[in-house]
Amino acid sequence: MKFICQSSVLRAEIELANSFSSSRNSLSISSNVLLEANGSLLTIKATDQKIGFSSSIPVSISVPGSTTVYCEKLSQLLKNIPDTEIDVSEENGNLIIRPSDGSDSFIINIKTIDASKFPELMSIDERMYFSLTQRDFFDMIDKTSFAVADDDSRHFLTGVYMEKKGDDVAMVATDGKRLAYVCRHFEQTIPDFPSAIIPPRFLSLMRSMGSGEGLLSIGIKEGFIFAEIGERTIYSSLIQGPYPAYEKVIPKGLDNTCIVKKEDVEKAISLISILVESKSKRIFIDLSEGKMTLSSENTDFGDSHQSIPASYSGADVRMSFNCQLLLSPIKKMDSEYMRIMFSKPSSAMIFSSEPERDYLFVLMPMQLQ
Numbered sequence: 091m092k093f094i095c096q097s098s099v100l101r102a103e104i105e106l107a108n109s110f111s112s113s114r115n116s117l118s119i120s121s122n123v124l125l126e127a128n129g130s131l132l133t134i135k136a137t138d139q140k141i142g143f144s145s146s147i148p149v150s151i152s153v154p155g156s157t158t159v160y161c162e163k164l165s166q167l168l169k170n171i172p173d174t175e176i177d178v179s180e181e182n183g184n185l186i187i188r189p190s191d192g193s194d195s196f197i198i199n200i201k202t203i204d205a206s207k208f209p210e211l212m213s214i215d216e217r218m219y220f221s222l223t224q225r226d227f228f229d230m231i232d233k234t235s236f237a238v239a240d241d242d243s244r245h246f247l248t249g250v251y252m253e254k255k256g257d258d259v260a261m262v263a264t265d266g267k268r269l270a271y272v273c274r275h276f277e278q279t280i281p282d283f284p285s286a287i288i289p290p291r292f293l294s295l296m297r298s299m300g301s302g303e304g305l306l307s308i309g310i311k312e313g314f315i316f317a318e319i320g321e322r323t324i325y326s327s328l329i330q331g332p333y334p335a336y337e338k339v340i341p342k343g344l345d346n347t348c349i350v351k352k353e354d355v356e357k358a359i360s361l362i363s364i365l366v367e368s369k370s371k372r373i374f375i376d377l378s379e380g381k382m383t384l385s386s387e388n389t390d391f392g393d394s395h396q397s398i399p400a401s402y403s404g405a406d407v408r409m410s411f412n413c414q415l416l417l418s419p420i421k422k423m424d425s426e427y428m429r430i431m432f433s434k435p436s437s438a439m440i441f442s443s444e445p446e447r448d449y450l451f452v453l454m455p456m457q458l459q
Contacts, residue, residue, distance in 0.1 A: 091127050091153055091154065091155030092151070092152045092177070092179040093151045093177075094152075095132065095147065095175070097172070097175070099147055100132075104123060104164050106299060107135070107165075108123070109298075110136040110137060110143035110295070111123060111136040111137070119207045121162070122158035122161055122208065123136045123160075124156065124205060124208045125156060125178075127151045128151070130150075131149065132148075133145070134147070135208070135211055136161055141326040142211045142324065145323075156205035157180045159185045160200065160201075163200060167200065168187075176188065176190055177190040183202055211325075214309045218309040220280055220283065221306070222259070223277070223304075224300045225302050225303065226274055228302055230261045233270060235263060235293055235294070237268050237270040237418075238264075239265035244266070245331060247265060249287040249329040250288050250290060251285065251287050252285065253285035253286075254280060254282060257280060258273050258275045259274055259280060264336060268451060269453075270419055270449075272448055283308075284311075286310050287333055289327075296317050299324070313327060314326065314327055314328060341452065347431050348377055348400050348401065349430075350398065351399070354398040355420060360417070361394060362395070365392055365393055366413055367387055367389050370412070371413045372386075373386055373412075373413045374387075374408060374409070374410050375410075376407070376408045377407050379403055379406075380403075381397055382399075383396070407434075409458075410456040411453065411456060419441065420441065423442075423443050424443070427444040428441060428442065435458070436458070437454075437455075439452070
């Protein structure tokens with residue numbers, strides 16, 4: 091195998107591939123990246139047996155062939171050589187990288203493992219893919235994935251649930267204390283697809299791989315999800331198990347509403363949280379006519395409170411929240427104002443944009459002491 095390419099182009103693909111390879115055992119074939127030079131393309135593949143990556147870049151090939159090399163080391167080496175045209179060849183069980191101009195400014199020898207030992211990557215029929223706009227789908231990921239559970243004993247909550255609802259796509263995440271939900275309409279026609287619990291790592295990798303412009307394609311089949319973004323294809327096993335009936339968690343018939351400027355709430359929480367107790371992270375929100383007051387408990391460091399204008403005309407109420415659980419979804423809203431809806435200060439509340447859009451989150455208040 092022998093080819094010439096730009097080092098920065100190869101580096102970008104190997105860095106992505108490294109996220110899909112296993113680094114736990116440098117002697118394992120799943121720690122290696124497969125390089126296949128054929129025609130005018132170099133195909134790059136990586137897998138840790140649960141997720142997989144494949145990409146193709148144009149290169150100048152003089153000798154076709156294939157080999158595998160320890161992905162993490164190759165990535166580190168490529169980061170530390172100049173951005174220049176490089177000659178890459180396999181000779182006597184080593185991958186050799188040097189400048190293509192014949193200079194001796196650097197030369198790299200990294201041991202290889204035969205390509206025949208590399209596992210076959212999974213694939214699905216191209217007809218099973220459907221297209222979505224990157225910008226909207228990545229926004230749905232941002233608005234939900236932060237709310238997944240990190241408790242493996244409830245493994246079905248450690249992923250983002252995706253399903254088709256009518257002509258729309260819905261994504262949900264919950265850890266039992268909060269729930270983030272977005273249901274979005276796409277210009278593209280969405281075929282029926284199996285509902286899926288998607289690992290957040292896969293969604294994060296997908297997000298990092300895209301530009302946010304144009305389309306991406308998704309396919310779901312037999313416990314796996316596949317995505318095509320440009321010349322890259324990635325896949326992951328899905329999280330197995332029944333997802334909770336999340337719609338029952340979203341409270342209905344809430345008769346109290348408060349509308350407040352989102353930026354005011356963010357700034358107030360950021361200020362108040364400086365003095366909160368580090369374990370509970372408890373803050374209080376008091377609502378009275380025309381006003382919201384946020385405050386902290388009196389700790390060894392002191393206390394603080396801040397009042398901001400609010401559109402509210404109900405009875406005076408006090409509620410308590412974990413400031414981190416409250417702030418993270420508020421930051422995801424892309425509106426000037428936000429709406430809080432509740433029946434009583436001790437039950438689940440809905441937070442949404444004002445005017446209402448396709449995103450909301452449900453949060454359980456902490457018990458007042």
